[in-house]
Amino acid sequence: MILQSLRELAEREKLVDDPAFESKAVRWQIALDADGRFLNAYDTSAPEQLPEGSRKKPKMQAKLMRIPRRLGRSSGVKPDFLVDNAKYALGFAVDPAEAEDPRLLQCHAAFVELLRSAPQDVPELQAVFTFLANATSREACAKNLAEKGGFASNDLFCFEVAGEMLADIEELQTWWRTQREEADEGSLPMQCLVCGEFRVSARLHNSFQIRGASTSGVPLVSFNAGAFEKYGLSGNDNAPVCTGCMTAYTEALRRLTRAQYETPSGRKLRPLSTVLNGDTTAVYWAEGQSELPALLSAMNTDPKSIRELLDSPRKGSEFLLKDTSGFYCLILTGAQGRASVRRLHVDTVAAVSRNLLLYFRAIQTGGSSEHVPMPLSALLRSLVFKGELERLPSDLGVELWMTALFGLPLSPAFLAAVVTRIRVEQQDLQQGIWKVGRQRAALLQLYFISNRFDCTGNRRGENDSIEDLRMGLNHDIDDRAYVFGRIFATAERMQLLAQSQGLNRTLVDRFFAMASVRPQTVYAQLLSQYQYHYRKAMRDIPGVAKKANDLWLELQSKLDARGAFGKSFDFADQARFGLGYYHQKQDFVDQAMAAKAAREALALHDAEAITSTTDSNEETTA
Amino acid sequence: MHSNDFLVRIQGTLACFTRPEFSTERVSYDLITPSAARGVLEAILWKPAIRWEIRRIALLNPVRYARFRRNEVNTRLSTQNALAEARGGKLMPDFYADEDRAQRNTVALRDVDYGIVARFHMTARAGEGDNLRKFEEMFERRLQKGQQHYQPYLGCREFPAFVEPWHGTGALEQESRMLGWMLHDIAFGTIRGKEVANQPRFFPAELRRGVVDVPAWEDAMPANPEALRV
Numbered sequence: 001m002i003l004q005s006l007r008e009l010a011e012r013e014k015l016v017d018d019p020a021f022e023s024k025a026v027r028w029q030i031a032l033d034a035d036g037r038f039l040n041a042y043d044t045s046a047p048e049q050l051p052e053g054s055r056k057k058p059k060m061q062a063k064l065m066r067i068p069r070r071l072g073r074s075s076g077v078k079p080d081f082l083v084d085n086a087k088y089a090l091g092f093a094v095d096p097a098e099a100e101d102p103r104l105l106q107c108h109a110a111f112v113e114l115l116r117s118a119p120q121d122v123p124e125l126q127a128v129f130t131f132l133a134n135a136t137s138r139e140a141c142a143k144n145l146a147e148k149g150g151f152a153s154n155d156l157f158c159f160e161v162a163g164e165m166l167a168d169i170e171e172l173q174t175w176w177r178t179q180r181e182e183a184d185e186g187s188l189p190m191q192c193l194v195c196g197e198f199r200v201s202a203r204l205h206n207s208f209q210i211r212g213a214s215t216s217g218v219p220l221v222s223f224n225a226g227a228f229e230k231y232g233l234s235g236n237d238n239a240p241v242c243t244g245c246m247t248a249y250t251e252a253l254r255r256l257t258r259a260q261y262e263t264p265s266g267r268k269l270r271p272l273s274t275v276l277n278g279d280t281t282a283v284y285w286a287e288g289q290s291e292l293p294a295l296l297s298a299m300n301t302d303p304k305s306i307r308e309l310l311d312s313p314r315k316g317s318e319f320l321l322k323d324t325s326g327f328y329c330l331i332l333t334g335a336q337g338r339a340s341v342r343r344l345h346v347d348t349v350a351a352v353s354r355n356l357l358l359y360f361r362a363i364q365t366g367g368s369s370e371h372v373p374m375p376l377s378a379l380l381r382s383l384v385f386k387g388e389l390e391r392l393p394s395d396l397g398v399e400l401w402m403t404a405l406f407g408l409p410l411s412p413a414f415l416a417a418v419v420t421r422i423r424v425e426q427q428d429l430q431q432g433i434w435k436v437g438r439q440r441a442a443l444l445q446l447y448f449i450s451n452r453f454d455c456t457g458n459r460r461g462e463n464d465s466i467e468d469l470r471m472g473l474n475h476d477i478d479d480r481a482y483v484f485g486r487i488f489a490t491a492e493r494m495q496l497l498a499q500s501q502g503l504n505r506t507l508v509d510r511f512f513a514m515a516s517v518r519p520q521t522v523y524a525q526l527l528s529q530y531q532y533h534y535r536k537a538m539r540d541i542p543g544v545a546k547k548a549n550d551l552w553l554e555l556q557s558k559l560d561a562r563g564a565f566g567k568s569f570d571f572a573d574q575a576r577f578g579l580g581y582y583h584q585k586q587d588f589v590d591q592a593m594a595a596k597a598a599r600e601a602l603a604l605h606d607a608e609a610i611t612s613t614t615d616s617n618e619e620t621t622a
Numbered sequence: 623m624h625s626n627d628f629l630v631r632i633q634g635t636l637a638c639f640t641r642p643e644f645s646t647e648r649v650s651y652d653l654i655t656p657s658a659a660r661g662v663l664e665a666i667l668w669k670p671a672i673r674w675e676i677r678r679i680a681l682l683n684p685v686r687y688a689r690f691r692r693n694e695v696n697t698r699l700s701t702q703n704a705l706a707e708a709r710g711g712k713l714m715p716d717f718y719a720d721e722d723r724a725q726r727n728t729v730a731l732r733d734v735d736y737g738i739v740a741r742f743h744m745t746a747r748a749g750e751g752d753n754l755r756k757f758e759e760m761f762e763r764r765l766q767k768g769q770q771h772y773q774p775y776l777g778c779r780e781f782p783a784f785v786e787p788w789h790g791t792g793a794l795e796q797e798s799r800m801l802g803w804m805l806h807d808i809a810f811g812t813i814r815g816k817e818v819a820n821q822p823r824f825f826p827a828e829l830r831r832g833v834v835d836v837p838a839w840e841d842a843m844p845a846n847p848e849a850l851r852v
Contacts, residue, residue: 001802
């Protein structure tokens with residue numbers, strides 16, 4: 001189904017017009033004259049075009065060219081036709097120490113031999129032979145390349161003779177096409193599992209580049225060990241896919257994953273993929289002309305644009321939320337020999353749009369930056385030490401993605417990962433590291449909402465809509481863990497009022513981890529600390545301290561009404577504790593911001609009143 | 623000549639009906655393939671005189687996935703060596719799984735529940751004393767008593783299947799979608815050149831109101847008779 005849909009994507013976007021050729025980034029262009037004398041080596045790379053306003057440093061990207069389709073090689077010596085890396089095309093090694101390596105000579109000889117099997121009456125081809133046979137010209141070329149900063153081992157090289165690209169010469173193209181067709185002959189047809197027709201199956205599947213795999217690319221379908229083979233079939237006959245379908249689905253995968261992709265007609269396409277961690281990538285596409293897949297590629301960079309479009313009355317409500325065309329998602333992990341499928345999911349554009357709206361609502365945590373939703377990568381980074389995405393277990397990334405797009409409930413294992421991270425995190429306010437920061441609070445809320453609770457962990461009604469979801473601090477909740485979280489935040493505030501900012505070790509550093517798991521063990525200490533801080537604060541700032549104490553007493557009465565704590569909090573309780581703490585803290589911030597805004601408004605009003613009084617006095621005087 | 627239709631319910635906590643294209647890093651089809659269902663029925667009753675035909679597959683539980691990784695070996699046991707040892711020849715060399723293993727991903731199904739409608743045909747190997755009613759009764763008896771030749775399984779031997787008679791209701795009527803080309807079965811013993819080869823056969827599966835109608839095996843045969851001689 002997925003391969004079939006990928007093939008349909010390739011057909012719809014006209015990604016393959018000729019299975020013998022492909023569009024590929026070729027960095028180096030070796031220019032020769034008609035007699036095969038070396039002229040220059042041009043570096044075709046240029047800075048990538050980034051969206052306006054992007055602060056990312058642009059990467060250098062080589063020029064896309066239409067070249068004979070590369071066959072892919074995992075081991076052994078196997079040259080590509082006309083365009084290949086330095087080792088094959090020129091016999092040059094990146095490391096000068098490898099210059100005399102017999103394998104290097106073997107690779108280059110194989111490249112030349114393949115050129116010799118092509119029609120020899122092409123003068124441009126003869127010029128290339130002359131160049132390759134001439135040690136002086138090759139030396140000049142090597143020197144020229146070194147002056148330009150050298151080349152990488154996977155950089156591709158092509159030849160240009162007297163202004164004409166070798167890969168564009170029609171006779172050579174025709175010969176290459178015939179070669180590819182002949183390679184398929186001799187095998188008996190099998191039923192293709194993508195199109196259902198009886199055709200010769202592809203011996204090797206083309207590779208594509210994906211995170212986690214080798215840089216030269218890996219195939220999606222491959223059989224490299226005896227344990228994978230069944231029923232006496234060998235290699236890719238175990239999964240018969242005809243060459244046409246194979247070329248189409250791999251081309252579609254390349255189109256989805258490559259940073260820059262150009263169709264045979266010259267149309268440039270943006271990738272439709274999102275990186276979930278060090279080795280896992282989600283790729284997605286839709287059946288029709290929906291804008292949704294292109295939008296989703298901004299989940300890590302500009303999630304605001306997605307939410308705004310979904311919220312917009314015309315494009316969002318009229319089109320995306322009513323679009324019943326299919327939406328496909330494939331989550332791939334790159335490994336040494338192949339890309340492995342972690343999840344595949346099919347749904348409609350309308351369902352995915354609805355789920356995304358719920359996701360954006362669920363990750364709203366209040367606060368001043370509320371109008372900008374958090375990027376998916378920021379949420380994922382909050383789950384790992386120092387925010388290093390490479391350390392993130394791929395299951396967590398996959399699960400969050402599936403919840404955001406397909407509305408699947410987050411698992412208890414995911415919740416365990418969040419609360420464990422909260423517990424072990426060492427708070428460092430100078431570096432902006434919080435125990436329960438905005439991202440982790442958003443993940444806790446998302447866990448509850450995806451499991452049909454509200455954002456504080458209360459069961460919500462079956463028919464409640466997204467708009468009915470009440471976000472942020474909920475005064476009405478008397479759940480013990482949530483209230484205890486609020487009490488903890490109030491105690492922390494009282495400490496700040498008593499001892500001001502810049503403490504080496506706060507109540508959070510001392511008690512949070514234990515309070516979230518075994519509240520009873522720290523409760524007495526927390527009370528005595530609170531009393532001490534309260535007395536001190538009352539001496540210094542009695543007004544503010546009393547207000548905070550009123551809240552403390554209110555919360556205490558709620559807690560007392562619920563009776564004694566149990567032995568320990570389970571993961572869901574720990575999540576409610578974390579949310580109670582975060583929501584209460586956020587409420588203090590919101591109150592402070594509101595008070596500040598009110599003061600500023602009052603000051604502005606007073607200033608305007610003084611100005612108008614002065615003006616009227618001046619007018620009277622005049 | 624075929625038997626009456628039998629209604630069988632197949633359940634299990636884990637299942638993996640591996641797609642051929644993703645059989646190295648396993649990904650399951652969305653629901654049980656006809657060949658896997660045939661294997662389950664053959665565990666209850668199989669004789670050379672009969673050939674099972676799966677006619678319909680009903681989805682009784684929503685499709686749910688589970689993903690895990692396992693250490694699996696890369697090489698296969700040599701059949702020739704095993705046969706040689708069985709015949710009293712050279713002993714099989716020792717095999718240490720921990721020296722020849724790789725971690726492989728599996729995207730399996732969990733909590734599966736299917737209703738199967740199937741019947742059997744008499745084959746050319748049926749003897750004089752064989753008749754349809756005899757095997758029908760044998761199957762009914764064995765299904766009721768829970769008798770099995772071997773433990774039926776859901777795609778992989780490590781995922782056992784629980785089999786019981788089905789009353790024919792409970793298909794998820796809200797589930798309708800195309801499932802793409804699905805494995806029907808393997809055409810065993812196909813002559814390919816000079817060698818005897820086996821070939822997979824696929825059919826376009828469509829889930830309609832929770833039920834997949836499986837085309838007859840003869841209809842899933844190649845459209846290109848020149849390509850294969852069975």
